[in-house]
Amino acid sequence: MRTPLHQLLLLLLVASECSCIQWSSSALKEDSAVYACDNSDLILSWDVSKTTGETIVDVQWYYEGRSQELIAMLAHGHLNVMPAFSGRVELTGNAGLVIHHVTAGEKGNYSVEVNAVDASGRSVTLRRKAAVLIGDGLMTTNGQLHVSQMAVAVFSNSTQQWHVALTCGTFTYPDSPPSTVEWTTPSGQSVSSSQYQEGQFLLLLDNPVSGGSYTCHVPQRSASAACLHGNSTDVRSTVVVDDVKARLTLLEAENRQLKEHLIVVMDLANVKINLAMVNNVSGEVIGLKAENEQLKERLAQQERVVHQTQATMNSVSGQLVQHLQDESTQRVSFRVSHLNNTTPTHDEVLIYTWVHNNHGNGYNSSTGKFTAPFTGIYCFLSTLCGIGSGSGGGIAVHLVVDGAAELYARTDFGSEWGYDMGTHQAAVHVRAGQSVWLLTSGGSNVFDSSTACNSFSGFLIYYGL
Numbered sequence: 001m002r003t004p005l006h007q008l009l010l011l012l013l014v015a016s017e018c019s020c021i022q023w024s025s026s027a028l029k030e031d032s033a034v035y036a037c038d039n040s041d042l043i044l045s046w047d048v049s050k051t052t053g054e055t056i057v058d059v060q061w062y063y064e065g066r067s068q069e070l071i072a073m074l075a076h077g078h079l080n081v082m083p084a085f086s087g088r089v090e091l092t093g094n095a096g097l098v099i100h101h102v103t104a105g106e107k108g109n110y111s112v113e114v115n116a117v118d119a120s121g122r123s124v125t126l127r128r129k130a131a132v133l134i135g136d137g138l139m140t141t142n143g144q145l146h147v148s149q150m151a152v153a154v155f156s157n158s159t160q161q162w163h164v165a166l167t168c169g170t171f172t173y174p175d176s177p178p179s180t181v182e183w184t185t186p187s188g189q190s191v192s193s194s195q196y197q198e199g200q201f202l203l204l205l206d207n208p209v210s211g212g213s214y215t216c217h218v219p220q221r222s223a224s225a226a227c228l229h230g231n232s233t234d235v236r237s238t239v240v241v242d243d244v245k246a247r248l249t250l251l252e253a254e255n256r257q258l259k260e261h262l263i264v265v266m267d268l269a270n271v272k273i274n275l276a277m278v279n280n281v282s283g284e285v286i287g288l289k290a291e292n293e294q295l296k297e298r299l300a301q302q303e304r305v306v307h308q309t310q311a312t313m314n315s316v317s318g319q320l321v322q323h324l325q326d327e328s329t330q331r332v333s334f335r336v337s338h339l340n341n342t343t344p345t346h347d348e349v350l351i352y353t354w355v356h357n358n359h360g361n362g363y364n365s366s367t368g369k370f371t372a373p374f375t376g377i378y379c380f381l382s383t384l385c386g387i388g389s390g391s392g393g394g395i396a397v398h399l400v401v402d403g404a405a406e407l408y409a410r411t412d413f414g415s416e417w418g419y420d421m422g423t424h425q426a427a428v429h430v431r432a433g434q435s436v437w438l439l440t441s442g443g444s445n446v447f448d449s450s451t452a453c454n455s456f457s458g459f460l461i462y463y464g465l
């Protein structure tokens with residue numbers, strides 16, 4: 001009876017069976033780069049490991065140059081080599097080849113195919129490919145070394161600093177190279193490269209940078225890997241590093257980094273502000289609603305005030321218009337001259353008979369009295385011209401307001417003939433219906449009759465006070 005556990009065990013057995021024939025750990029990995037020097041050995045170290053019961057049926061090697069061609073085939077323990085590689089091929093391991101005297105023209109992809117059968121008689125095929133580079137000396141693009149100083153500084157993760165970098169190349173190794181270079185510093189010290197990238201060995205100069213000559217050369221131990229056959233120290237290249245320029249390069253890099261950092265920080269700050277704003281929006285909306293209600297209430301209040309004010313203003317302007325209309329009818333003024341009697345006796349009202357104007361009809365030319373039609377402040381002016389009589393004399397006149405003498409003007413002449421004058425000028429409060437006049441008060445009272453020198457005027461200054 002088969003239980004689920006039995007089935008699982010069977011599955012595990014099948015699975016382990018299928019992975020029995022496999023590449024050895026030491027075998028070339030898929031798509032490895034393999035380097036060989038011109039006219040030397042190309043070693044393709046493929047190898048498979050198998051367990052008992054498993055058999056390799058055959059192994060075939062191909063060169064994928066212009067077209068795919070078979071190099072050799074191993075079957076039944078017999079290595080069969082194609083004519084193009086005849087005499088140059090040797091087996092290494094159970095699936096590897098050594099090809100002697102390869103030439104630069106033979107670079108390209110090489111592949112291997114291993115056909116095997118496992119214990120249960122199932123056939124298994126393993127395939128692998130390698131990219132072969134064949135150097136014709138030094139493994140550089142032009143057979144020479146070239147050292148130069150990189151225009152921009154390089155940041156090192158290990159020192160966490162910017163470094164001025166020197167490059168030495170250009171090597172054709174696409175990935176980790178089998179050879180290396182050595183550097184000689186201005187102080188004569190020998191140092192290794194810091195890293196290899198894109199065909200260049202890099203030397204990151206220590207800070208502070210020492211100015212002077214830096215030389216790159218292939219050390220003797222790397223000579224054969226670099227396809228150098230003679231004295232490798234002959235192959236060298238030197239660059240002179242200016243320590244001031246080097247410091248500038250470092251400053252530029254740091255500056256650039258700071259700027260980038262600043263941009264990042266500013267972006268972050270913006271993001272934070274935006275987030276805060278987003279978080280704030282709902283609160284703000286509630287706040288705005290409350291504020292809106294308050295504003296509406298205030299607006300309504302303001303509108304009520306405006307309406308009240310408008311009503312008041314309408315009323316005031318109505319009153320004002322009325323007042324102005326009233327005032328236009330309340331203009332009061334008069335001017336009169338020419339006394340009816342130029343020689344009045346004591347306590348006689350001066351009567352002027354020429355009425356020049358009399359707005360409001362306050363002056364009565366029959367009585368010589370002005371009667372105020374409205375209460376207010378009135379201004380009264382009178383000019384009195386007297387004539388001496390040879391025996392002296394003069395004129396004396398009161399301005400009388402409602403029976404009370406308010407002002408007094410008088411002139412006194414000596415023994416000689418002559419003219420003289422007196423005046424009254426006064427702002428006087430007069431109530432409606434009260435009268436104002438001029439009244440003689442003793443003296444000889446001889447007035448000039450020939451001219452309009454004697455006159456009496458009055459007008460309303462303020463209405464209603």
Ligand SMILES: *[C@@H]1O[C@H](CO)[C@@H](O)[C@H](O)[C@H]1NC(C)=O
Pocket residue numbers: 031064065107108109129131
């Ligand atoms: C070698 O194989 C790679 C892919 O693995 C391919 O890109 C390349 O073109 C091949 N080179 C030659 C010379 O066939």
Ligand SMILES: *[C@@H]1O[C@H](CO)[C@@H](O)[C@H](O)[C@H]1NC(C)=O
Pocket residue numbers: 157
């Ligand atoms: C340096 O570190 C960063 C991340 O910390 C990494 O992306 C980068 O590849 C590292 N560079 C080197 C040369 O190790």
Ligand SMILES: *[C@@H]1O[C@H](CO)[C@@H](O)[C@H](O)[C@H]1NC(C)=O
Pocket residue numbers: 231232233234
């Ligand atoms: C290589 O040449 C240098 C001079 O260019 C010489 O000093 C050195 O001894 C030589 N080394 C060998 C191994 O011939």
Ligand SMILES: *[C@@H]1O[C@H](CO)[C@@H](O)[C@H](O)[C@H]1NC(C)=O
Pocket residue numbers: 273276277280283284287
């Ligand atoms: C969040 O809202 C409050 C009140 O509405 C305001 O004072 C504050 O400035 C707001 N914060 C941001 C980041 O907008």
Ligand SMILES: *[C@@H]1O[C@H](CO)[C@@H](O)[C@H](O)[C@H]1NC(C)=O
Pocket residue numbers: 364366367
């Ligand atoms: C002037 O006064 C006289 C005497 O009092 C009076 O009869 C007359 O009507 C008055 N004239 C005017 C215009 O009031």
Ligand SMILES: *[C@@H]1O[C@H](CO)[C@@H](O)[C@H](O)[C@H]1NC(C)=O
Pocket residue numbers: 340341351365366367
């Ligand atoms: C003016 O004087 C004459 C003569 O003295 C007199 O008859 C007349 O009534 C006077 N007029 C007035 C308004 O007093």
